[in-house]
Amino acid sequence: MSNGKEYTTLNLGPTHPAMHGIFQNVLTIDGEKIVDSEQTIGYIHRAFEKIAERRPYYQITTLTDRLNYCSAPINNIGWHMTMEKLLGVKTTRRIDYMRIILMELARITDHLICNSVIGVDSGALTGFVYVFQERERVYEIYEEVSGARLTTNMGRIGGFERDFSPAAIRKLRDFLNHLPKVLHEFEKLLLRNRIFMDRTINVGPITAEKALNYGFSGPNLRAAGVDLDIRVINPYSSYNDFDFIIPVGTNGDTYDRFCVRQEEIWQSLKIIRNALENLPAGNFHVNVPEFYLPPKEEVYSKMEALIWHFKIVMGETAVPAGEVYHSVEAANGELGFYLVSDGGRSPYRLHFRRPCFIYYQALPEMIRGGVLSDAILTMSSMNVIAGELDG
């Protein structure tokens, strides 16, 4: 090195238990302090944007599932809303409230994983095990609504494939009653724990200006002090009917990110309770015959339904040409869909604005000057999900 020092290169390799996903960090270390780092990503790149150019519109939902696979409903519903924006379809309040319940459930599960994994990376595995049992309950709710647990393929353009069954409502109520006890126990374990606080306060900080310049959004940006939330500045799906606080941190360090996510779980619980109590009556889908499969009894008896069913399954329905950008507040930040359509059966260009990909490039700056164990905690507190990183 030019200043006479000799630095070590440490490869925090792609398959490492502390990397939550498959991505590589090559660190340049001076003794114990990290001087620089370089990221290699793309180990799970599945060419979604290219595949989307060959799939009819309702088959792209399965691709969006696999972006941030910890909170798949948000991705699905965001894509359906993008299509509805292109087609000019307006949904009813009942559909909006049902979507809000599922999106907030997904947000809760994603934050639960992130926070418990910060605990695991600092050595506290118990919280993780307790909290994952709650995620199991949410999987059962997803199974009642859409049939699948993780990659849910939930909903349709114009609503849902079926209404919430009584079993789904019962499981949802049980979950809402049970989660606060588990959350309190989890917080007693970590939130004011002296060792945890010493390990996470002032670790991996970032200032608000730098965070905005790096394109941060979501809990990572709110921990740095900026209260930007797409649900509030650009309410979609009737979020403006709900009253919730946006938790904001001060330092932008790991402890602030932990606390912001923890408080967002409580706020999401409040929103779900509110939505469930005030769920309006109505149908679970609007009338979009070109994209919404007709009921099977009608397909076997009526001619129009048969034709629509055939056209939808073979993907031969026309879409207006145009371009649209729609974004939702996913668990990691602003998940955007930029759709360019030329009037054909599949998009001409579909670009996913993936929040993880954008804020992960700030990592070298956040871990510079810290030690290796701080780097591991910073990485896990940023909630990097490999599926969203590579797409």
Next chain:
Amino acid sequence: MENTFLIENLRNHFEQDIFEMNTNTDMLTVTVSYPVIHDVIRYLKEDPALNFTFLTTLCGIHYPDRGLPLGVIYHLHNIYENQRIRIKTFVTLNEPKVPTITDLFAAANWMERETYDFYGIVFEGHPDLKRILNVEYLDFFPMRKEYPLEDPTREDKDDRYFGR
């Protein structure tokens, strides 16, 4: 701010280089010529009345049958007034060079690498332009329209069922 205010402002500053302004889509869409793209984005970011300080996303696009086939599309966001704008610029296949905006937005670093990886658009002035999601030794640009989705040399997959 209103779209008309934006349109007036941009026209006054960049009269020769704006090709097209479109308000029929969900946000104002402006197409500019590629040499001035850096100045346009810097003007949108630093002018106190416009204040588009957040780069939402940057992506590429390929229209094979146009005179300027390769395009870069920028989405900017004024988070204080919730106003979005879309800027497009197009280049030729022989000289796909666009000035980088990493000096204005640090977020553009990986986004430009991804656009280079997929479309082959070279961003001049980028600190480290190399492929990011594909392997380094890939010798073509996969998102361009001439490259098929499936590998055409495979014998086992029947094209009637896959990759329609």
